[in-house]
Amino acid sequence: MAKQRQMKIEQRGGLAAMQALEQRSDEELERETRNRAAAMAILGSRAAERYDAPAARRFFQQALAAARPQERPQIRRMAEAALALAERRSNDLAAAAQRLGQEAPSRRQLFLLRLAGLLVPPPGSGGWRRARGVLLIILLLVLLGAVATGLVWLVSLPIPGSLDTASLIVLGIMVLVAALVGLVVFGRRRQRRAQAKRAEAAQQMRQPTNRASRRRG
Incomplete structure (x- = not known):
């Protein structure tokens, strides 16, 4: 029982702090040390929104390195969804969003993402x-x-x-x-x-x- 309570406290102090950290700037997140896993995951998500797949992958790797074992599955799911967005993989994004427990993107959003993938292929294509x-x-x-x-x-x-x-x-x-x-x-x-x-x-x-x-x- 004591170990379970400790795990819950650690989860509240780790990824649970993400909501507060989302209000911080990129520079503040890079300097974050107490909740570094959550901060790096946020930076990875922001890089994915800019379609910067290499930066998103690098931030999520740092997030996994700084995360506790019980936090890593959630960060991996976040990384899958973020990298699918950054690399403009519309089908993978819909599936990753569902595994993450989020609402799947609309058909219009997936169409625009698919169109962007055709016009500007991700690096390494x-x-x-x-x-x-x-x-x-x-x-x-x-x-x-x-x-x-x-x-x-x-x-x-x-x-x-x-x-x-x-x-x-x-x-x-x-x-x-x-x-x-x-x-x-x-x-x-x-x-x-x-x-x-x-x-x-x-x-x-x-x-x-x-x-x-x-x-x-």
């Missing part, structure tokens, strides 16, 4: 897969350029004096470039807002601890 990805990206850009050119043509119809084909193509390319730049800027802003919220939450969590230590002093 064969030459054929990389060549196929480049070809698909070119075809996609040509298709999007045609759509943008068509939109420019439709907008220019009410304007007196129709544009020639060369002008339509140039304007269509400009519209496409502007749209892609807008998507990149929007994505980076969302990432910065998420990082700012994470840092703000970590700061708020540290304030009560600092106040308590001052009172004890």
Whole structure:
């Protein structure tokens, strides 16, 4: 009975601390020593969200090395799901999420992940897969350029004096470039807002601890 109580206490102090650690920045997690296994697992999950498979694998290896024996099965399941995401393996991700006890990704999410795997194969893929990805990206850009050119043509119809084909193509390319730049800027802003919220939450969590230590002093 005493050993069982000790194991429960250790589990609460290990992976159970992950919820609090999730509010910390990457730099703070790398400096974490008390709950290092949980901190490395969080860093591995964040690397997987950036599709950085080598970094995710390295962090989960460190998490397994720092984990207690009873924590390792859960970390392995987390690593399987994270690496399936980082390597854009949609079928493996759905199965790994279910083994982890989480809700499986939606069909839309799996479709986007499968599409990303076709366009940008994970590192270490064969030459054929990389060549196929480049070809698909070119075809996609040509298709999007045609759509943008068509939109420019439709907008220019009410304007007196129709544009020639060369002008339509140039304007269509400009519209496409502007749209892609807008998507990149929007994505980076969302990432910065998420990082700012994470840092703000970590700061708020540290304030009560600092106040308590001052009172004890």
